[in-house]
Amino acid sequence: MKLQTNNWVLAAAIFAAFGTGLASAAYAVQSDDSTGMPAEQHQGNVTFVSGGIGLDESHVLRADARNWPLELQFTGPGSDYLADVHVSITGLHGAEVLQADSHGPYMLVRLDPGRYVVHATYKDTDQTRAVVVAGGGHATVSFRWNEQ
Incomplete structure (x- = not known):
């Protein structure tokens, strides 16, 4: 016993x-994460965060966006926020630098200065935008889909 x-x-x-x-x-x-900012993710030498579904997280991401070289925004009809947007960013000569899914209407990406092409796919509908990321600057690229 x-x-x-x-x-x-x-x-x-x-x-x-x-x-x-x-x-x-x-x-x-x-x-x-006392700020409410989503966790940073890394892919190669690219760092990114995504989210913004809740009001608090949305405010935090929008407030911090100016500190990131690239801000991506995803909306649907009536300016509805979208999530689950597949993002692919390619650099010089089509070399892929990032491939990820956004967890909300905002994705902030830390990239080296240069010219990039951003491909965004939502429900099998693709959109493409060219963007120049300047050293020390901030670029915003918006994607809008007419489907929910």
Whole structure:
């Protein structure tokens, strides 16, 4: 009986330690993002964030957009916000620099200065825009679809 009690105490201690570790990790994730900004994602040497479905996140993304070289906006009929827009950005000579799905109506992209072509696809409808990203500048490209 004593062996079973010790095993139970050991199991409880391991569970408590594991549970505390998970709680600490969850807290760390929340405290890292006290601004409400979506997590930065990386693809090669390109960094981007996307989102803006909720009002708070939308405000944060719009306020921070001027600090990013490229801002993409996705809307539908009546200026409805769109999500799940597939984005592909190509650079010089058609070399792809980013391929990602937007999690909301805003995507902010940190690119090197240069000329790019942005391809956006929503519900099998493609749109393409050329954009110049100037050193230290900010460019905004808007995409609008007439379908919901």
